[in-house]
Amino acid sequence: MNWAKIRLERRDEVTWAWRLFCFLVAILGTLLVTGVLISTAGKEPIEAFKELFIGAFFGIDSIVETLVRATPLILTGLAAVVAFRAKIWSIGQEGQLVLGAIAAYWASIVFEGLPRIIVLSGVICLGFVGGALLGVFCGWLKARYRVDEIISTVMFNYAIFYLLTYLLSGPWQPPGDFYVQSAPVIEKALLPNLLQDTRLHGGLFIAIVVAIIVYILIKRTALGYEIRAFGSNPIASSFKGIKPTRMLVVVMLISGGIAGLAGTSELLGVHGRLNTDIAAGAGYTGIIVALIGGLTPLGTVIAAVLFGAMVNGGFMMQVVTGVPKSMVFAMQAITLLFFLCSTLMSQYRIKRVTEDV
């Protein structure tokens, strides 16, 4: 029998050139497979990729739009980085993002009469709290009842989405409105623009600040050390006084909160009102971004910008070549699959073996 007769052997030394080579192979593989899929729809792949690239990077408007698209991905990506570093497999960023946006919208109603600076900080804080609450709840379920966090977070992604549609077709739907969406957020709760006459908003600033904080957290603090230790060996960590319960709750609080900020930023920087497109898959894409970024803050920011570019370029691709922009989402998943394989290839030698396995 010839089933999977290969074995992985760790490479002693990994050179930069080899790593780069593996990375390029991954990109090439992604383009190849995506190209084949594009041609299944009877379209010209090269043309599509060209338009994708032009749409993503050519001209100041394109670059601004790429950054706008990257902003929620940076935040959800960082949320995944914090959780995954502790080997807590939370995939609840989507739901936390939505709950963050709901909480922020609610805050904007409650704080309406207060001065702008208070409204703005209050709204952002509540956005964080909204996501954090959901995160902590899932962490607590795991700590207290051993409910698998993958399942519970996914379940709440769906449940929270139905909560959102309920709010938008009931209590928060403006009277007489036909669309499933809320009334616009009050002016003074909106995030300020970073660049005049563009869509570049303060959310990017928040995202960069959070990236720096996460970097410091992981590298320089005792809590970050605990996250790394707990993630690599929870048993040995607990023997030396790191409590699993506390880690689950604290990590999910931070991770959920950051995802909540993504929702806040989308609500107050892009949409200006609550609607069902508020998440648009950013929670799930953030996980890919974090994994491709090697679970480091800097890598995540870079990967998020690249993925933002893909989404942004997708519009140009759709308009010019007629290839639906949803192709980009498939392409992102393919990128992850190839990236996983290429990371493995860069660290291990894949050997054929004669033993039957």
Place this chain on the structure above:
Amino acid sequence: MSEFFTETIVISILAAMVRIGAPLILAAIGELIAERAGVINLGVEGMMLMGCFLGFFVTFETGSILAGIGAAMVGAMLMSLIMAFMAITLRLEQFVTGLALNLLASGLTLFWFRSLLKTIGSTQPNIDLLEKAPIPFLSDIPYLGIIVFSHNWLVYLAILSVPICSFFLYKTKYGLELRCLGENPRAIDMKGLSVAKRQYLAVLFGGMMAGLAGAFISVGSSIRFVPEMTAGRGWLAIVIVIAGNWQPKWILVAALVFAFLEAFQMHVQAVGINFPYQILLALPYVVAVIALMHRRARSRAPASLGVAYSRGS
């Protein structure tokens, strides 16, 4: 309120429960086999969605429902082959691969839906439903006839898959090997049996069942395809396996409970009772979490679930 629970209504809710439960059972039985082999396939949702789309698309193109169902199974199996290769051969983190496959299916089906299925004017492409096939005599039994024996053949297949799976696991040699695999793959390896081969086959079977379940959701119960049509049912199938404590008969029960919730919700929505139906839509997912909080669930979780096996080192 009293006329809300008349006999006919209760029967129709229960019949809907069986119909809605069918894809959940199919997918959960497939996932059970994969998990018993020690591989946790979190890509069920994606494989179902792929099956759902391909089932619809091929039926639409060829006019043959059987061809559609076949394509759904093959498409989902191809995805499960990726899952198996990455999880078993490359020994990558299984949950990451599963998640990637979900996202792949989500993007790809939407892409194909937009590019391959042209809307003609304002009418969406549609197909004929898989026909109902009431079983002679059995469908005449009062109550039970309508609830169980008046569906299409995929429903019967789903129900039958439970005892078949049970028989396979507990009465056959291969079932015994499979039960060992998820607990302690070394026991299989040291008897000179191939662990990888068995795990590949189990994951491929899981994929095939997910594809079948997906096909049911499109050709078995709808004349149209809608993006994200599976709406989390693949994830529910995974929950059902856990809530059913990795045993076929309890999986059947768990699947029917979730199906009942949805049947009930549909009925409430149809009757137009003044109650926010979105809350009822969210209910299965909340119930799923509550079900997992129960301590007795998980007691029979395969011990090596999700851990890639390697002989040496």
Place this chain on the structure above:
Amino acid sequence: MLEQLQIKNLTKRFGTVIANDRVTFDVRRGEIHCLFGENGAGKSTLAECIYGTYRSESGTICFNGELVEFNSPRDAIQLGIGMIHQHFVLVPPLTVLENIIVGTEDAKVLLNTQKAENKFKELCARYELKLNGHAAIWDLSVGEQQWVEILKALYLDVKFLILDEPTAVLTPEESDKLFRILNVMKRQGISIVLITHKLKEVMQSDRVTVMRKGKIINTVDTKSTTREQLTHMMISSELAVQGLKKKINSESTVVQIKKLDVRGPRGGYAVKDLNLTLNSHEIVGIAGVAGNGQKELFETLVGIQSPESGEVWLDTEDITHWSPAEILAAGVGHIPQDRYREGLIGQLSIVDNLLLGMHRSPRFAQRGFLDQERVRAFVQEQVDQFEIVAPSIDTVVGNLSGGNAQKVVLARELFQASVVLLANQPTRGLDISIADYVHRQLLEKRKEGYAILLASEELDELIKLSDRIVVMFKGQIAGEFVADNPDLEQIGLLMAGGNL
């Protein structure tokens, strides 16, 4: 006599480590042949090559006079070779019978339990084993599980059986029974390879092959050799700790354990009504087969487990329900039984591993931020002091040798402990020289006044180091001995559950 198995110049490498270096080895039909050597000498690797688990890089294997090539255990099984592994290869939730019949050729598709059960009963009768075929493995005692392993092999009608440290989990009484079974097998013409590092077992064999550091040292007839000669072949360096242990009068009680009850993983009591005191300047040794509550006792003392009832006092404080962090802060160090699982974080560096447990101490962290410079200086100091061999202090601990990894644990725990040191199997699987190093460190700490609790399966080690030896059996203290000149037979008897 005919050689049933002949191995010539077999070499097996794992990465850069040579586990078997040009091994030449033969086994005669119907003999009990011991493979004797220290942990890590390459005995198990050789056995796995014979069983087809591993493939050698070079060399030849002849079985029944024919050159064979094993790609999988399947090939070995087909020739009638069986193996009982050091760690059980059983499926705990399944029944004894299911474990025995899985993978056998009996059934085409459907399981035929009746036929299997008859053969099972017949085997049980022949070898005088009492087992219920329908009991689940996890309801059996460790000894009974070993019988299941043996029955698995016998069920396949093996002609050649390899047993890898089969008595490690058995009581002396059960070990004797095992040898009775082996002798029955021998009379039926089955060849037996017994891997062991216990002299007592070696002396019951027909021939013995001594291995050291992957090489065959010699093969001799057991009758024509002595224990001393064999030990000399097995060990390269002489033990040197003797005489270090000077009598010190202990002054005060440090730890008091009163009527401790701790639940085990499967319901019952792992520790039952246990009373023990530890004094300063004293090493108390715990003798006993692993699995008699040692693990639970240690885990309770460091705060990982919560006892059902009873008390633990440290000086004048009741620490029964303290958290691991609090107990650590009170100066209790712990060298856990499984260093890679419980002691170290394999994927992190030496720096991070030495910091574990001290990452919130004011010495290394201010307001939640780590002082990297101080940490690194401290780690460098420790690495130098304990002579930890590593490319740099940023080397990942998983890449260190077993001895150096244990030194990391030792360095950390000795630094963090200030009054009590708990050491559970601290030298398991280590080279003699490193084990010796660990022994010296423990004695050094004893001199400084620490109260030390040491559990070990090696009686020699306990006698060498301890002031008192207590025997643990089924969660209870079965007896206590002064370690100067203890009665080994009595200790052995208590370890096996006997009464004095």
